[in-house]
Amino acid sequence: MVTQAQVKELLDYDPATGLFRWRVSNSNRVKVGAIAGSINAIGYRAIGINGRLFLAHRLAWIYMHESIPAQFCIDHVNGIKNDNRLVNLRLATRRQQQGNLKSHNSNTSGHRGVFLNKKTGKYYAHIGNKHLGTFSSLDEARSFRDAEAKNYWGEFYQTRGAMISTVGEEK
Incomplete structure (x- = not known):
C-alpha cells in the first residue's frame, strides 16, 4: 500500500x-x-x-x-x-457496505431482496441467506424487507428508489 x-x-x-x-x-x-x-x-x-x-x-x-x-x-x-x-x-465493514448495494441485474421484482415464486404466486423477502417471510403482494414484501434491512444495516442501508446525487439531497 x-x-x-x-x-x-x-x-x-x-x-x-x-x-x-x-x-x-x-x-x-x-x-x-x-x-x-x-x-x-x-x-x-x-x-x-x-x-x-x-x-x-x-x-x-x-x-x-x-x-x-x-x-x-x-x-x-x-x-x-x-x-x-x-x-x-x-x-x-464489509457487512455494513453490503447495505447499500444495488439490486442484482437479474432481479425481476425491481426491489432488492424480494422475488416472486412463480409456482406459488407469492413474494419472498430475504436478507442474504435469511428468509424473512412470504407475502401476497410485492408492496407488502418490499415494505417488510425495507424495515428489516434498516434494522440490520442501520445508517448504511439505502433504498435505491430515489437516486441520491449529493450527500443529504435527493434528486
Whole structure:
C-alpha cells in the first residue's frame, strides 16, 4: 500500500470537490495541476502511482487520515462511485457496505431482496441467506424487507428508489 507521505508528495487533494491534482510531473503524460487518474470500467476513479493503480476514495482517506484501519473499507455515503468528497466517504465493514448495494441485474421484482415464486404466486423477502417471510403482494414484501434491512444495516442501508446525487439531497 502507499503511504500518506507518498500520496502528499505526488498529489494535492481537495476535500470539498473530491479531486486529486498532480503536484509533480513524473512523465510526459502527467502535467502539474492536471486532474489525476481516470474513471475505470466499474465507475471508480483510479490513479496510477509507481506502476500500481489505487482507487481515489482510498487515497483520499489515506491523504486525510493517514491510513485505513484493518478490516475496514471506504464507503461512498451517497453510492456514487466517483464522488470522492471527504463528506461522502466513511469507514465501513464489509457487512455494513453490503447495505447499500444495488439490486442484482437479474432481479425481476425491481426491489432488492424480494422475488416472486412463480409456482406459488407469492413474494419472498430475504436478507442474504435469511428468509424473512412470504407475502401476497410485492408492496407488502418490499415494505417488510425495507424495515428489516434498516434494522440490520442501520445508517448504511439505502433504498435505491430515489437516486441520491449529493450527500443529504435527493434528486
